[in-house]
Amino acid sequence: MSEKKHKLLEVKGLTMDFGGLRAVDSVTLEVYEGDIAALIGPNGAGKTTFFNCITGIYNPTKGDVLLHPQGLKTRRLNALKPNKVTEMGLARTFQNIRLFPDMTVLENVMIGRHCRTQSGIFRAIVKTKGVREEERQIVESSYHLLEKVGLADFANEFSKNLPYGAQRRLEIARAMATDPFLLLLDEPAAGMNPQETTELEELICKISTEEKMAILLIEHDMKLVMNISNSIYVMEYGKKIAEGTPHEIKDNPKVIEAYLGEETDA
Amino acid sequence: MLQNLKKSILVSLWFVFLTFPLMVVRVNTMDQVVIWRWMNLVWVAVGSFVLSYLWRYMLARQQVRKKVADEGGEIRSKTQLLLEDMSFRYKAMGFILLAALVFPLVFDTYQSTIMISALIYVVLGLGLNITVGLAGLLDLGYVAFFGVGAYSYALLNHHFDLGFWISLPIGGILGCLFGVILGFPILRLRGDYLAIVTLGFGMIFKVVMENWGGLSFGPSGIANIDKPSFFGMDLNLADSTIYIYYIMIAMVIFTILVTMRLRNSRIGRAWIAMREDEVACVAMGIDIAKTKLSAYALGAFWAGMVGVLFASKTTFINPASFTFMESAIILSIVVLGGMGSILGVILGAFLLILLPEYMRAFSEYRMLAFGAAMVLMMIFRPQGIISNLRQTYEYKGSKEKKHNV
Numbered sequence: 001m002s003e004k005k006h007k008l009l010e011v012k013g014l015t016m017d018f019g020g021l022r023a024v025d026s027v028t029l030e031v032y033e034g035d036i037a038a039l040i041g042p043n044g045a046g047k048t049t050f051f052n053c054i055t056g057i058y059n060p061t062k063g064d065v066l067l068h069p070q071g072l073k074t075r076r077l078n079a080l081k082p083n084k085v086t087e088m089g090l091a092r093t094f095q096n097i098r099l100f101p102d103m104t105v106l107e108n109v110m111i112g113r114h115c116r117t118q119s120g121i122f123r124a125i126v127k128t129k130g131v132r133e134e135e136r137q138i139v140e141s142s143y144h145l146l147e148k149v150g151l152a153d154f155a156n157e158f159s160k161n162l163p164y165g166a167q168r169r170l171e172i173a174r175a176m177a178t179d180p181f182l183l184l185l186d187e188p189a190a191g192m193n194p195q196e197t198t199e200l201e202e203l204i205c206k207i208s209t210e211e212k213m214a215i216l217l218i219e220h221d222m223k224l225v226m227n228i229s230n231s232i233y234v235m236e237y238g239k240k241i242a243e244g245t246p247h248e249i250k251d252n253p254k255v256i257e258a259y260l261g262e263e264t265d266a
Numbered sequence: 267m268l269q270n271l272k273k274s275i276l277v278s279l280w281f282v283f284l285t286f287p288l289m290v291v292r293v294n295t296m297d298q299v300v301i302w303r304w305m306n307l308v309w310v311a312v313g314s315f316v317l318s319y320l321w322r323y324m325l326a327r328q329q330v331r332k333k334v335a336d337e338g339g340e341i342r343s344k345t346q347l348l349l350e351d352m353s354f355r356y357k358a359m360g361f362i363l364l365a366a367l368v369f370p371l372v373f374d375t376y377q378s379t380i381m382i383s384a385l386i387y388v389v390l391g392l393g394l395n396i397t398v399g400l401a402g403l404l405d406l407g408y409v410a411f412f413g414v415g416a417y418s419y420a421l422l423n424h425h426f427d428l429g430f431w432i433s434l435p436i437g438g439i440l441g442c443l444f445g446v447i448l449g450f451p452i453l454r455l456r457g458d459y460l461a462i463v464t465l466g467f468g469m470i471f472k473v474v475m476e477n478w479g480g481l482s483f484g485p486s487g488i489a490n491i492d493k494p495s496f497f498g499m500d501l502n503l504a505d506s507t508i509y510i511y512y513i514m515i516a517m518v519i520f521t522i523l524v525t526m527r528l529r530n531s532r533i534g535r536a537w538i539a540m541r542e543d544e545v546a547c548v549a550m551g552i553d554i555a556k557t558k559l560s561a562y563a564l565g566a567f568w569a570g571m572v573g574v575l576f577a578s579k580t581t582f583i584n585p586a587s588f589t590f591m592e593s594a595i596i597l598s599i600v601v602l603g604g605m606g607s608i609l610g611v612i613l614g615a616f617l618l619i620l621l622p623e624y625m626r627a628f629s630e631y632r633m634l635a636f637g638a639a640m641v642l643m644m645i646f647r648p649q650g651i652i653s654n655l656r657q658t659y660e661y662k663g664s665k666e667k668k669h670n671v
Binding site for chain 2: 055057081082083086087091092094098099100101102103104106107110111112114115116117119120121124125127131134135138139143155156174175178
């Protein structure tokens with residue numbers, strides 16, 4: 001195979017306590033350039049909390065989150081605010097869809113461009129040439145993203161009027177608009193029918209190959225996970241219990257136990 | 267249909283029964299006789315029947331509309347479609363502008379004065395529309411910024427003899443500054459807590475102005491504030507009213523232009539995103555603190571500016587002009603007109619300020635009508651008179667691209 005892959009995201013011994021409850025217990029995880037990594041585990045295992053720690057919504061009790069973009073300086077992400085984390089190049093979607101319902105589909109994506117553009121209040125009022133040019137670029141790049149996820153025809157619809165699967169795809173497009181190195185998807189296939197899931201699978205693979213974005217996703221749909229990811233991390237009760245390729249995970253007794261329970265002699 | 271009629275008749279009978287002792291029977295204690303006012307009975311019956319029937323009809327219509335909307339049908343009303351027609355829009359705007367310009371020449375000073383106060387509320391509504399309508403931050407103390415503007419001009423004029431035109435931007439900037447001052451402590455608050463703190467801020471302003479005699483001359487207020495000067499000329503009352511009217515028209519146009527541009531700018535989109543979902547907004551890389559502060563500051567700017575004009579128009583201000591009632595009216599203008607919609611807010615301001623003015627004959631029932639109107643509005647058109655429209659974007663490159671690929 002090719003030469004050794006570049007390590008993009010490095011999470012070292014991440015721990016998150018809520019009072020006496022340890023929701024995430026020293027989890028170590030790595031995502032490589034071009035990878036599609038999956039984080040799986042039973043409900044309540046701490047996967048979403050783990051995501052929230054990386055993206056700055058929670059401030060982790062212990063541990064380090066490091067982002068190594070290729071050719072750039074390493075960026076330490078803990079204790080940063082969520083908007084700073086996004087600026088650093090880590091974008092996410094949410095488990096329960098969080099779009100801006102009363103904005104159009106295109107505007108939702110345009111919001112994603114916010115942190116990569118800079119025109120301020122006064123220039124917006126005067127509407128200088130620079131502002132107009134920037135607006136044009138925002139519209140153009142947002143439109144391209146919509147085409148990529150197949151929503152260009154709905155550009156001027158209110159996002160609340162989109163069907164469920166399309167809303168999920170829009171959320172991915174919005175996250176991509178922030179130009180991230182790494183895309184975090186929190187249960188992207190939740191609530192989708194088999195056909196929508198297949199489309200999503202294709203979309204994620206397309207993003208990975210065409211956009212050169214690494215992807216880390218939480219997912220319960222094992223078929224999807226096994227199909228697209230090249231490394232899998234398994235969590236249970238806040239601890240990481242296994243990691244490896246889909247093949248290794250499938251046969252790992254610990255994982256089977258976590259999902260199906262221990263075998264007894266009864 | 268028939269059932270509606272039947273139910274309405276029942277309602278009207280019930281009302282007749284309820285109001286019978288109050289409206290029909292009157293005991294004249296002096297002559298010890300009972301007067302039967304049967305005519306009132308008829309009025310109550312007819313009135314309650316009509317209202318009840320109308321109520322049912324509107325509810326039914328709303329149901330039908332909802333159904334159509336669920337099936338993906340056209341839900342935009344005829345007026346809305348008309349508003350979207352560009353050529354109609356330009357014609358209407360031209361006509362309104364013309365009417366606005368000749369208004370003070372046709373009507374007398376009294377009418378112009380009423381119109382000025384309506385225009386003041388238009389600007390206040392548009393300013394609050396930034397904070398409440400676009401950024402979704404409830405502000406119950408908005409009148410404080412209005413007061414800041416008014417007092418800054420009054421004091422600058424009183425102590426330093428500064429003129430209206432210099433004070434106008436100063437008032438706006440001071441309003442802005444107070445917006446930021448209020449913004450900092452409430453960055454972390456939302457919903458009910460935000461409402462309470464802003465309410466408190468409005469109260470504090472009034473109490474301070476009432477009691478800090480050394481600064482504000484207390485409840486007796488500041489008198490003899492200069493009217494705006496017209497190239498150094500002194501104008502008589504009628505002329506200066508017309509002059510202020512035109513200043514106000516210019517200010518309204520300026521406000522509309524700026525808020526329109528802001529709404530569809532990068533900052534405006536960030537405000538709306540913050541209103542829609544704060545968590546998602548911050549996850550998209552938007553700095554919530556900056557966005558909130560700018561929304562408060564820009565909302566307060568207009569209040570500060572128009573406060574200067576208010577002080578110069580009345581030539582006398584005291585803390586009694588800046589009560590919670592004013593904040594409530596401005597907020598009602600925004601909510602009634604339609605949150606985020608510029609045209610809606612303008613209509614709302616005219617409705618809420620002009621109607622009570624021209625209906626002085628019924629002023630006893632003003633609050634009653636006001637309350638009833640609010641309740642009806644919230645049931646039948648919770649989105650306001652004009653609901654929020656978003657700008658649509660046309661991307662021309664996409665079609666060519668599709669052909670290429």
